[in-house]
Amino acid sequence: MNLLTDLIFDYTLRNIALGAAVLGIVSGMLGSFAVLRRQGLLGDTLAHAALPGICIAYLLTGSKSPLVLFLGAAISGWVATLVLLRIVRETRIKEDSALGVVLSVFFGVGIMLLTFILKHNDANQAGLDKFLFGQAATVTAEDVNTMTILGVFALLVVAVLYKEFKIMTFDPNFAASLGFNDRWLGVILTSLIVVAVVIGLRTVGVVLMSAMLVGPAVAARQWTNRLEAMVLLAGFFGALSGVAGALISVSEANLPTGPMVILSLTVIVIISLLFAPQRGILWDIKRFSKA
Amino acid sequence: MTTSTSFPLAVHDLTVVYRDKPAIQDVDVNIPAGKLTAIIGPNGAGKSTFLKAVLDLLPRVAGTVEVFGKPYRQQRQLVGYVPQRASVDWDFPTTALDVVTMGTYGKLGWVKRPGKAEHDLARQCLEQVGMADFSSRQISQLSGGQQQRVFLARALAQDAEVYFMDEPFVGVDALTERAIITLLQDLRQRGKTVVCVHHDLDSAPEYFDWVMLLNVRLIAAGPFDSTFTAGNLRKTYGGAMKAAIDHFAHFEQSKG
Amino acid sequence: MEIVITGILISVACALLGTFLILRKMAMMSDAISHAILPGLVAGYFFAKGPDLFAGFLGALVAALVTVTLVEALKNTQRVGGESAIGIVFPAMFALGTFLVARFFENVHLDTDAVLFGNIEFVAFDRLFIGDVDFGPQSYYVAGALCLINLLFITVFYKELKLATFDAGLAATLGFSPFFIHYALMALVSVTSVGAFTSVGAVLVVALMIVPAAAAYLLTDKLPMMIGLAAGIGALSAVLGYGLALAIDSSVAGAIVSVAGAFFFAAMLFSPSHGLIAKARRIERQRVQIGLEALLVHLLNHEGEEGEAHESEMLHLSSELRWLPQFAQQIVGVAANRGLVMQLHGHLILTDNGRRQGQQLMVH
Numbered sequence: 001m002n003l004l005t006d007l008i009f010d011y012t013l014r015n016i017a018l019g020a021a022v023l024g025i026v027s028g029m030l031g032s033f034a035v036l037r038r039q040g041l042l043g044d045t046l047a048h049a050a051l052p053g054i055c056i057a058y059l060l061t062g063s064k065s066p067l068v069l070f071l072g073a074a075i076s077g078w079v080a081t082l083v084l085l086r087i088v089r090e091t092r093i094k095e096d097s098a099l100g101v102v103l104s105v106f107f108g109v110g111i112m113l114l115t116f117i118l119k120h121n122d123a124n125q126a127g128l129d130k131f132l133f134g135q136a137a138t139v140t141a142e143d144v145n146t147m148t149i150l151g152v153f154a155l156l157v158v159a160v161l162y163k164e165f166k167i168m169t170f171d172p173n174f175a176a177s178l179g180f181n182d183r184w185l186g187v188i189l190t191s192l193i194v195v196a197v198v199i200g201l202r203t204v205g206v207v208l209m210s211a212m213l214v215g216p217a218v219a220a221r222q223w224t225n226r227l228e229a230m231v232l233l234a235g236f237f238g239a240l241s242g243v244a245g246a247l248i249s250v251s252e253a254n255l256p257t258g259p260m261v262i263l264s265l266t267v268i269v270i271i272s273l274l275f276a277p278q279r280g281i282l283w284d285i286k287r288f289s290k291a
Numbered sequence: 292m293t294t295s296t297s298f299p300l301a302v303h304d305l306t307v308v309y310r311d312k313p314a315i316q317d318v319d320v321n322i323p324a325g326k327l328t329a330i331i332g333p334n335g336a337g338k339s340t341f342l343k344a345v346l347d348l349l350p351r352v353a354g355t356v357e358v359f360g361k362p363y364r365q366q367r368q369l370v371g372y373v374p375q376r377a378s379v380d381w382d383f384p385t386t387a388l389d390v391v392t393m394g395t396y397g398k399l400g401w402v403k404r405p406g407k408a409e410h411d412l413a414r415q416c417l418e419q420v421g422m423a424d425f426s427s428r429q430i431s432q433l434s435g436g437q438q439q440r441v442f443l444a445r446a447l448a449q450d451a452e453v454y455f456m457d458e459p460f461v462g463v464d465a466l467t468e469r470a471i472i473t474l475l476q477d478l479r480q481r482g483k484t485v486v487c488v489h490h491d492l493d494s495a496p497e498y499f500d501w502v503m504l505l506n507v508r509l510i511a512a513g514p515f516d517s518t519f520t521a522g523n524l525r526k527t528y529g530g531a532m533k534a535a536i537d538h539f540a541h542f543e544q545s546k547g
Numbered sequence: 548m549e550i551v552i553t554g555i556l557i558s559v560a561c562a563l564l565g566t567f568l569i570l571r572k573m574a575m576m577s578d579a580i581s582h583a584i585l586p587g588l589v590a591g592y593f594f595a596k597g598p599d600l601f602a603g604f605l606g607a608l609v610a611a612l613v614t615v616t617l618v619e620a621l622k623n624t625q626r627v628g629g630e631s632a633i634g635i636v637f638p639a640m641f642a643l644g645t646f647l648v649a650r651f652f653e654n655v656h657l658d659t660d661a662v663l664f665g666n667i668e669f670v671a672f673d674r675l676f677i678g679d680v681d682f683g684p685q686s687y688y689v690a691g692a693l694c695l696i697n698l699l700f701i702t703v704f705y706k707e708l709k710l711a712t713f714d715a716g717l718a719a720t721l722g723f724s725p726f727f728i729h730y731a732l733m734a735l736v737s738v739t740s741v742g743a744f745t746s747v748g749a750v751l752v753v754a755l756m757i758v759p760a761a762a763a764y765l766l767t768d769k770l771p772m773m774i775g776l777a778a779g780i781g782a783l784s785a786v787l788g789y790g791l792a793l794a795i796d797s798s799v800a801g802a803i804v805s806v807a808g809a810f811f812f813a814a815m816l817f818s819p820s821h822g823l824i825a826k827a828r829r830i831e832r833q834r835v836q837i838g839l840e841a842l843l844v845h846l847l848n849h850e851g852e853e854g855e856a857h858e859s860e861m862l863h864l865s866s867e868l869r870w871l872p873q874f875a876q877q878i879v880g881v882a883a884n885r886g887l888v889m890q891l892h893g894h895l896i897l898t899d900n901g902r903r904q905g906q907q908l909m910v911h
Contacts, residue, residue, distance in 0.1 A: 035628070035631050036380070036383060036384075038380075038628050038630060038631075039630070040628060040630040040631030040632075040633070040634040041575050041630045041633060041634050043634070044575075044578070044634060048750065087815065090823055090826070091765060091815055091821060091823070092764065092765065092821050093569075093761055093764065093765065093815075094569075094572050096572045096573065096574045096575050096630075097568075097569045097572070097574040097757060097761050097764075098761075099574070099575055100574035100575055100577070100578060100753060100757040100758075100761075101574075101757055101758050101761050101808075101811055103578065103750075103753070104578075104750060104751065104753045104754030104757060104758060104804060104808075105754065105758060105804060105805070105807070105808030105811065107750050107751075107754070107804070108750075108751060108754050108800070108801050108802075108803070108804025108805050108807075108808060109801065109804070109805045109808065110801070111748075111750075111751070111798050111800065111801030111804075112792075112795075112797045112798050112801030112802050112804075112805050113797075113801075114798070114801075115797045115798035115801060116795060116796070116797040116798075119796055119797065120796070160402055161402070162404075163396060163399075163402075163403075163404055163405070164396075164401065164402075166385075166393075167393050167396055169383070170379060170380075170383045170385065170390070170393070171374065171378070171379045171393070173343070173346075173348055173372075173374050173378060174372060174374055174393070174445075175396075176346075176347070176348055177346045177347075177348065177367070177370070177372040178367065178396055178397035178449075179364075179367045179397060180396070180401075207582055207638060207641050208638045208641065208642055209638075210634040210635075210637075210638055211634065211635055211638030211639060211642075213634070214631045214634035214635050215635050215638075217631075218626075218627055218631055218635060221384060221626070222626065224384060225384050225385070225386070225429040226384055226385065226386070227383075227384045227385055227389075229384075230384050254649055254650075255646065255649055255650070256645055256646070256649055258642070258645075259641075259642035259643070259645040259646045259649075260642075260646070262638050262639060262641075262642035263639070263642050263643065263646060266635070266639040266642070269635060273621075273624065273626060273627075279626060281624055281626075303869055304837075304841060304868070304869075306833075306837055308830065308833060313833075317837070317840075317841075352830060352833055352834055352837065353834060353837045353838070355869045
């Protein structure tokens with residue numbers, strides 16, 4: 001009961017929980033398309049690719065306002081997307097290797113820039129890295145506002161282009177034959193995932209981001225056979241794990257929020273995989289032992 | 292050249308390169324209206340590539356494609372497409388009816404959602420392929436033949452003038468095979484044009500009335516009886532391809 | 548100097564394995580492993596009651612094998628795609644590791660930042676002493692051993708690796724277990740990750756495994772050549788990266804990866820066999836060739852006909868062959884240069900040479 005009142009009245013906890021919930025909804029819903037398009041690791045690459053953007057944005061403006069850093073992260077995530085598409089389309093490098101190359105090269109450049117900033121600037125740069133490794137405990141109301149605006153924008157685009165995203169995800173060739181250009185739709189969808197990633201960096205951090213995109217979608221897929229329901233349910237699971245992780249992390253001293261969000265999510269995934277009606281693995285075992 | 296307006300598909304000097312090797316080279320062909328045309332050739336002959344290049348799904352190095360006298364991009368509404376069944380993930384969370392409804396998306400255009408009219412049309416199309424009872428079935432729970440029929444129903448929902456089908460007969464049961472044949476003949480009766488990539492030399496003479504023999508280059512194209520000859524088949528499959536010739540001998544016998 | 552040598556040794560050790568990761572389409576598996584070993588490392592330190600190198604190795608190895616097994620198991624449920632399985636498992640493992648650190652290691656020196664970034668700059672401080680004798684930096688021995696183990700593995704099992712990589716089915720029927728090769732490779736990836744990330748960090752281990760090998764893949768079609776090139780590019784990146792880091796006073800590991808990235812993009816653009824420029828040139832050449840053939844055949848077809856004058860007009864050509872005017876001009880230019888046609892009062896005439904080539908084409 002105490003936790004519940006805290007959730008509403010405690011400033012820090014409210015911001016942590018809200019931030020994590022916004023992230024969960026956005027990444028869950030967008031992740032559904034990524035998972036169905038077999039791009040479960042795209043989020044991981046885009047998250048790492050955000051680092052040089054954050055550093056360059058800071059170097060250019062000297063500002064640490066969330067909007068500026070978000071923008072920097074988004075731009076370099078977007079550039080990474082285009083580079084990735086280029087490598088996969090135009091060279092013999094397979095998607096898996098291309099993801100790894102883009103991820104590590106962008107991150108390497110980012111680290112170089114980050115150390116450069118750390119060594120050459122005054123104390124002002126402190127906290128730059130929290131945009132990368134997620135320190136939910138320091139999420140401010142301003143951060144939450146920025147995240148919410150970005151998230152609402154991304155979800156609006158999904159709502160408007162839902163039909164197009166669906167057909168492109170299910171049958172890209174057919175979609176293209178109808179005139180829905182899969183290249184552009186793919187870029188739009190990936191750009192929206194960049195938005196989700198940018199929100200996630202601040203809350204759960206670069207390493208854990210891929211789970212925020214993949215986990216809710218995988219869990220939701222087990223419970224339903226309809227895309228609409230899957231997308232909504234994934235948003236719900238994402239929010240649920242966000243709030244649960246936030247609550248667990250404050251209920252006990254010294255527990256980091258991001259990892260607790262991911263562990264909550266992992267529990268949801270495991271339950272879904274085991275027990276979901278029809279698709280649950282346990283039902284398979286039961287059917288098997290009966291036969 | 293002005294006569295090409297009457298052709299549902301006029302392909303001029305089409306060349307497609309895949310990894311530095313021509314997959315389709317210099318193909319020149321006009322497909323006549325109201326006919327069932329088979330594209331026949333050995334594996335790797337570029338049959339699917341031809342369809343995809345026609346539909347602008349693959350970049351072409353050279354050549355033009357016209358549908359009823361205008362570039363394909365302006366004529367999308369007149370074209371229906373049935374991709375290979377294996378090209379999509381059938382575990383996708385959706386129902387048979389929903390997949391068929393996707394056929395109406397092209398006419399709907401961007402952003403607009405399918406409504407009652409589109410769903411009714413989709414239901415009718417499912418009925419035409421004998422799948423009315425499966426409309427709310429999750430697509431992974433359909434048999435291969437049923438999945439193929441859902442794809443055909445989706446093409447019907449496109450309400451096109453010319454249909455391109457990529458191996459519609461592969462891996463289907465006898466019942467579905469009959470259903471597809473009936474459907475193709477029905478389309479022909481309504482004056483539609485159908486172009487199918489086809490594998491099976493045995494059944495081809497029975498099903499189709501026009502044929503395009505392809506092996507990277509166009510070997511021959513024309514009315515079935517005069518084009519599907521031993522000489523042309525040997526050129527298509529290579530002299531050593533004894534199986535093809537045997538098929539042909541078999542066909543000649545049954546005709547005689 | 549010690550940093551450079553350590554960097555070279557680690558780069559080579561990573562590149563040797565990376566070649567097979569790229570070819571087996573498992574590049575991202577190394578990313579997963581390098582992150583997922585964190586809980587194992589923590590558990591190892593926990594049982595050894597301190598940051599003990601050997602206990603860390605052991606724990607990390609176990610964690611890596613757990614990760615690989617979990618990913619395989621998830622894939623085998625048929626409910627989760629391979630990439631999604633990776634995308635869930637390694638963050639879960641990393642989260643578990645961070646949780647364990649927060650819970651039990653508040654005061655043990657194990658910074659997750661250090662796990663991610665590493666600190667190759669400090670290799671000179673961890674020295675190996677036997678008695679009082681300084682045997683040089685510890686990292687020499689770790690990185691050197693990794694190099695040696697990986698080299699041994701790919702030379703001893705070269706045939707098996709090659710077979711399991713290109714034809715897993717055939718390998719199984721011949722009695723080489725792809726299963727064994729898979730897990731052995733994964734075990735080495737994890738050992739190499741642990742050994743390397745104390746100096747270069749988890750993400751940069753991934754970079755050193757994948758990036759040089761991917762660049763090599765763009766440069767050659769031969770497996771031994773690819774392995775050699777990958778190791779060479781890795782080593783060169785280490786040397787140049789160190790120089791770059793000194794020049795701008797920045798992270799050595801970051802600079803090494805940036806240089807490796809530059810090699811990759813250079814290979815992507817300029818590789819004579821698989822580069823984008825070479826590819827664009829080839830396609831252009833083909834377009835010209837196709838155009839030339841069409842032109843010769845067209846002129847030959849209409850030679851001596853009544854409408855010849857009309858058919859060979861430049862303007863008519865572009866509409867008849869449906870060419871854009873620029874393309875028609877380009878083709879005619881090339882044809883004239885090669886002495887295949889001549890222009891006469893705005894008409895094209897085949898030369899003897901052009902006629903001969905055209906006739907050859909017709910016979911085809």
